[in-house]
Amino acid sequence: MDTSDWQIVRSTPLFGTVSQEVAQSLIGSQPVSVHRKGETLFQQGEAANAFFVVLGGWVKLYRVTPDGNEAVVGVFRRGETFAEAAMFLGGRYPVSAEVVTDTRLLRVDGQLLRCRIKEQPELALAMLASASYHLKSLVEQIEQIKLLSAPQRLADFLLRLSSVREGSTTIELPYEKALIANKLGMKPESLSRALAKLRPLGVSVDREHVSIVDVALLARFVESSDLGEEGF
Amino acid sequence: MDTSDWQIVRSTPLFGTVSQEVAQSLIGSQPVSVHRKGETLFQQGEAANAFFVVLGGWVKLYRVTPDGNEAVVGVFRRGETFAEAAMFLGGRYPVSAEVVTDTRLLRVDGQLLRCRIKEQPELALAMLASASYHLKSLVEQIEQIKLLSAPQRLADFLLRLSSVREGSTTIELPYEKALIANKLGMKPESLSRALAKLRPLGVSVDREHVSIVDVALLARFVESSDLGEEGF
Numbered sequence: 128m129d130t131s132d133w134q135i136v137r138s139t140p141l142f143g144t145v146s147q148e149v150a151q152s153l154i155g156s157q158p159v160s161v162h163r164k165g166e167t168l169f170q171q172g173e174a175a176n177a178f179f180v181v182l183g184g185w186v187k188l189y190r191v192t193p194d195g196n197e198a199v200v201g202v203f204r205r206g207e208t209f210a211e212a213a214m215f216l217g218g219r220y221p222v223s224a225e226v227v228t229d230t231r232l233l234r235v236d237g238q239l240l241r242c243r244i245k246e247q248p249e250l251a252l253a254m255l256a257s258a259s260y261h262l263k264s265l266v267e268q269i270e271q272i273k274l275l276s277a278p279q280r281l282a283d284f285l286l287r288l289s290s291v292r293e294g295s296t297t298i299e300l301p302y303e304k305a306l307i308a309n310k311l312g313m314k315p316e317s318l319s320r321a322l323a324k325l326r327p328l329g330v331s332v333d334r335e336h337v338s339i340v341d342v343a344l345l346a347r348f349v350e351s352s353d354l355g356e357e358g359f
Numbered sequence: 360m361d362t363s364d365w366q367i368v369r370s371t372p373l374f375g376t377v378s379q380e381v382a383q384s385l386i387g388s389q390p391v392s393v394h395r396k397g398e399t400l401f402q403q404g405e406a407a408n409a410f411f412v413v414l415g416g417w418v419k420l421y422r423v424t425p426d427g428n429e430a431v432v433g434v435f436r437r438g439e440t441f442a443e444a445a446m447f448l449g450g451r452y453p454v455s456a457e458v459v460t461d462t463r464l465l466r467v468d469g470q471l472l473r474c475r476i477k478e479q480p481e482l483a484l485a486m487l488a489s490a491s492y493h494l495k496s497l498v499e500q501i502e503q504i505k506l507l508s509a510p511q512r513l514a515d516f517l518l519r520l521s522s523v524r525e526g527s528t529t530i531e532l533p534y535e536k537a538l539i540a541n542k543l544g545m546k547p548e549s550l551s552r553a554l555a556k557l558r559p560l561g562v563s564v565d566r567e568h569v570s571i572v573d574v575a576l577l578a579r580f581v582e583s584s585d586l587g588e589e590g591f
Contacts, residue, residue, distance in 0.1 A: 215488035244480040251483030256447035258490035265497040
């Protein structure tokens with residue numbers, strides 16, 4: 128493991144905010160393994176004893192279909208990890224893995240990890256903290272790149288609070304509209320404008336209560352790019 | 360905890376793929392807590408002893424700025440969790456939390472969680488498996504909603520493999536172009552067309568090697584929506 132290998136390990140969700148000492152303790156002193164193109168790392172159905180961080184090269188995961196064909200389910204490259212869920216669950220690999228180009232891998236051994244976590248639960252908590260940070264940042268990223276107009280974002284938000292998929296409904300919101308604006312990444316005045324634009328679509332507000340006349344209509348509005356902010 | 364509370368817990372990233380028995384063992388027999396609007400859950404700087412799942416209602420997280428103002432950093436509602444990274448790290452809450460509407464919360468106690476994980480490391484591994492699944496699905500979601508044209512997706516992919524930010528570079532790819540097409544969610548013939556469309560932008564392929572004349576130019580192509588697939 129050289130400095131650039133460590134940089135890669137520290138860029139993965141599970142080890143991103145974990146100190147190098149903790150990561151080292153979880154990973155152990157396993158040397159980096161080097162694999163030739165065409166090598167099989169594991170077969171579908173084998174005990175999932177490890178997960179892998181790709182330090183360089185490419186690995187493909189595939190299933191053999193009942194008619195004997197190979198269906199590729201994923202291709203992993205530098206900085207990516209694979210088989211972690213199978214390993215954490217301690218089950219069997221649901222797919223096979225084959226090295227596609229000459230590849231360097233870090234193998235994280237499941238048995239070692241279990242022992243270390245038993246001695247020091249903090250190690251597991253450090254990985255959970257790292258995964259939690261990463262989850263939050265991905266959710267934020269998704270919200271940012273959704274590229275919906277302000278009224279669409281508000282409609283999307285209301286729909287996610289709704290317990291029904293069609294017909295009418297009433298949703299309770301916090302009285303302070305500034306909090307909703309914050310949640311949606313809008314200024315309070317943009318929220319007011321967005322609310323006004325949803326009125327023709329059957330959305331009305333009475334203090335803490337938002338009524339939606341036709342939930343399915345509002346859902347179509349979110350999905351339609353023709354009816355964006357400029358459409359009104 | 361009634362059935363719909365459990366449904367909410369099972370919809371969170373950390374407990375999503377965890378069995379109800381395991382979740383129950385991690386959460387303990389803490390009853391659901393009910394809070395009135397305006398109640399403070401924790402103050403910035405307090406020991407982070409717990410994280411929370413919102414079962415109903417709204418909670419805001421805020422910081423007090425040096426000039427005494429309140430800066431809201433997040434608003435959390437039904438189905439969302441907060442303070443998990445602080446709790447897992449066993450540090451202090453970096454923000455304060457206040458209940459915004461009458462709210463029902465599930466409080467996951469850190470000390471209990473640590474004890475249980477020490478007895479049964481499998482419990483931590485189950486949460487890590489759940490977080491790993493969720494991370495993968497969010498990454499896929501981001502790739503799907505990025506809405507780039509096929510040539511832009513290919514360019515974005517090449518740039519992420521590049522070790523430089525400007526100037527020229529050469530990248531090694533697997534020989535089997537079908538694997539790259541799979542990774543990008545394209546058919547092999549779409550990949551060939553996308554590669555052809557990147558040629559005028561200084562991208563050329565020689566077996567396993569892709570040369571990029573001007574990395575910064577390619578990055579501008581990915582960011583520009585004017586130069587999409589239809590622009591060629």
